[in-house]
Amino acid sequence: MTAPAVSEDRQRDTPSRATSALRPQWRIGTKLILLTVPIIAAISLLAAFAVYERNKASLQEKLSQRAKSLHTQIMADRGYYAKVIVPRLIEMGGTIGVDYKKVHGRFPLPATFVREVSEITASHKNGYQANLISPWAINKDKGLKDQFQKDAFNYLTLNPAGQFVRIDTVEGRTVMRVLMADLASAQSCVDCHNGHADSPRRDFKLNDLMGGLEIVMPIDQYIQESRRELALTLAGGAGMSVLVLFIVAFSTRRTVSEPLASLSGKMEEFVGQRPYAPGQAATRLSGDEVVHITSAFEQMKAVIGSQQQELREANQLLEQRVIERTAELRRTTEEKERIGSELRIASDIQRSILPRIFPPFPERDDFELYAETIPAREMGGDFYDFFLIDEDRLGLVIADVSGKGVPAAIFMAVSRTMLKATAMQAVTPDECLQQVNNLLCPDNDSAMFVTVFYAILNTRTGELEYSNAGHNLPYLLSAQGSVAMLDNPGGMALGVVQDNPYTVRRIRLRPGEGLFLYTDGVTEAMDTHGNLFSDARLRQLLQRIQSGTPNELIRETVGEVRRYAAGEPQADDITLLALRYLELRTGVRKGKPEVVTVHLRNDLAELEHLSRAVASFGEKRQWAENVVASINLALDELITNIISYGYEDHGPHEIVLRMSVQDGELTAELEDDGKAFNPLQAPEPDLTKPIEERPIGGLGIHLARKVMDRVEYRRELGKNLLVMKKRISA
């Protein structure tokens, strides 16, 4: 597919390049020359004629000036002859007349004098002639002869002070003829003309126009000079044109033709990647580069247009995809958020309704009790409960609701409330379960059920009566160190069959004996191979740790289950409740400090709960208010840190606080299942810096360290453990 496409491109590419690089190269240059040369020619012609015209004008001006001076000179000469010489000659008996050459004692007329002098000058090289003419001439030959003389004399009769000039041809020579007035400048002239026998006019007065002096100046030599000059100018213009022609040709080749050829070549290459329309290809070979490029542009326009269309379509498709994907993501996210918030709601319900402060009845020293629930990611409906029905009777509940999520949590909340409410009416366990069952059955549309083990311990006698609704049977931890599952009184889970009967069993706990209640999240915890933790393993574990306090029993069990699961996700809630029945009310166990446990959710709103727990712990021990406040501050800072930065998911987590006092020293432990993080590695802030340089944040850990005497961090069994010590002054 690739190979033919390439060869096709080449075939198309080669000729188009050849034509564009060689043949049409001069076309635009030629056009420029064709345009430029006539302009230059016209300009030089105009220039030449302008010079010629200017020369002509100045020549005329010069010659007319010359004519004026000649006129003045000749008039002065004639005047002198007429005023001085002629009267003397007449005094001496002479006469004047035209025929002076034939008659003795006769002298030339002043006009003849002028003409004859002029004939002498005319033979000089410049060939000027002066000639007196008049319609009233005494000499008949000197009348007005040609058209110039008639026109000029007419002009002078109107403008006696003027000068009539005309270029004319006389005897084959180009001449300038100038006529100026001949006035009756002296009385002798007037007298002579008025008195002369041959004079055709005899009424002349002084200063009358008597005729005109014509000066004829040949100008053909000037015309030749001007023409030479003109030819020279024109030759210069032509030379300039040729020069410009070369410059234009050369520079258009460099700056226009070649780049244009290259451009059109490139455009063809570009367009060449797309099929041509045959008609467009034909126009490509005619016309100059501009036509060529225009055609290439047309092709490019078509190509780009179709590409833009394709792009637009692709864009629309992409936008559509983005919109679809966004919607899909939003749906997924909303779904996830919904599930996430459901989980959180479920977890919140579960945690908020279960008693979480241990010991729950600090004033009681006849039993010890500890319970914990560790929700799975998708929470089930486990719960535990304990309550004093009256001073001597302690109710103990452990239960597991079928299903998961919010419905399970709601069903659990309902079951727990009903159970406690019913139990508080001092009924026996079997009656209690039966009543609750009958309450749960009728409206149980969701077909949920709950397994419940419910026992009442008579703390005075140690008697324990219990009933079971389909739950795992607890273990009895005997004083002799044996571990035995309680006998099964039988009974179906609550919420299944209306009016189902339940049975009660009774045993007696001896002081020191314990009871271990749990849900199947413990025994059905799985290792990486899918093997269950099992009843047998739980029993073995309990046998090993059976002498521990309820707190220890539960912590050990949870630890063991976690180790067994080895990081496998927890499939079900794990819920545990342990009880140790002690001696009668005097039987406070010695040697081990009381441990107060507070369970906190990973929610900053729990800080208030913490504050109350710490206050109650301190109050009981009669600590000063500022001591309580500072312990609260340290715990607050560390817990805030855990809640804010400890978790990579947004799911519910539990932070466990244990507080105990031994020999005047408080030990507070914080345990969380967040990511491994040692806050004590945070750098100490520099408290001496001015306000501008103080970093915002990083103070919390500093405060906790300052308040406590010692803070240590450990990572244990996938949990962060912060252990704080503080000596409390009495």
Next chain:
Amino acid sequence: MEMTEQKKGAVVLLALNGRLDASTSSKLEEKLLGLIDHGEKQIVMNLEQLDYISSAGLRVLLMAAKKLKVASGKIVLASLKDQIREVFEIAGFSAIFPIFASESEALRSFQ
């Protein structure tokens, strides 16, 4: 935590009541930033009824102080309870915040 706001001339008087911790500090943060953005430059914090403060609360006060410093303004504190004062001491905040025994003294500091 409760907040009451009063305007005394050019000074904004903000009285806190309750606990100023990580769960309540954002409320104060919003309030103070709002005041500063609005152009308030003189703020008195009356902490007489404040029972508790953690670093989250200190953080908000520090941030407000920084912003006001840039704007040539000032935030001062009045009537700190002993345990609050103690936290200020430990955090080294007594050196960077003007602290007055009473609200009226704090107000006078702006005259």
